Amino acid sequence: MKEDPGMKKVYENMKPGVVSLHGFLGSDKRNIEQIVEHDLVTLGELGLTTETIADMLEKLRDKAFSGFGEWVDIGGGLLAKSDSIRGKLPCPFEHKGLYRKTVTSIRGEGLDKEVIYTDLGIHLVREHGFFQGKGSPFRLEPEQLFYIFEKFVYE
Ligand SMILES: [Zn+2]
Structure with a gap:
């Protein structure tokens, strides 16, 4: 794959301490395009699109937000919680605009570990098909x- 010079800057932005404390790449040694490509293939095999996932993450965030910091039942033995953290983050792909640092957590039976994401994370999925690198806390x-997606009951 030919190196896109624009992506070099994006890759720099994704290192820890540039846009966010932990960065976006974790311990993943692949480049951003490879990470995106691999996840999109997996998503396709599961019959999902980035749009569907981003919509779900937004609805879950709103549902969690209604709990004002307490765990909220979202169906299927899953719980969600929303924590507002002061401050905003820019998109590492250098889009204009800032994203709230609201952190949504989901936990429950059947999940390997807690799933945690921010509003920026939703944007990264929707606009960039980027689910972050392996080992990133927000992967x-x-x-x-x-x-x-299979468990969550939309209301
Ligand atoms: Zn963006």
Whole structure:
């Protein structure tokens, strides 16, 4: 794959301490395009799109937000919680605008570990098909999202 010079800057932005404290890549050694490509294939195999996932993450965030910091039952033995953190983050792909640092957590039976994401994370999925690198605290595993998608009861 030919190196896109624009992506070099994006890659720099994703390192820890540039846009966010932990960065977006975790311990993943792949480049951003490879991470995106691999997750999109997995998502396709699961019959999902980035749009569907981003919509779900937004609805879950809103549902969690209604709990004002307490865990909220979202169906299927899953709980969600929303924590507002002061401050905003820019998109590492250098889009204009800032994203709230609201952190949504989902936990419950059937999940390997707590699924945690921010509003920026939703944007990264929707606009960039980017679920973050392996080992990033905000990494979203397509299989786990699929599990939540199957359980979450929309109201
Ligand atoms: Zn963006």
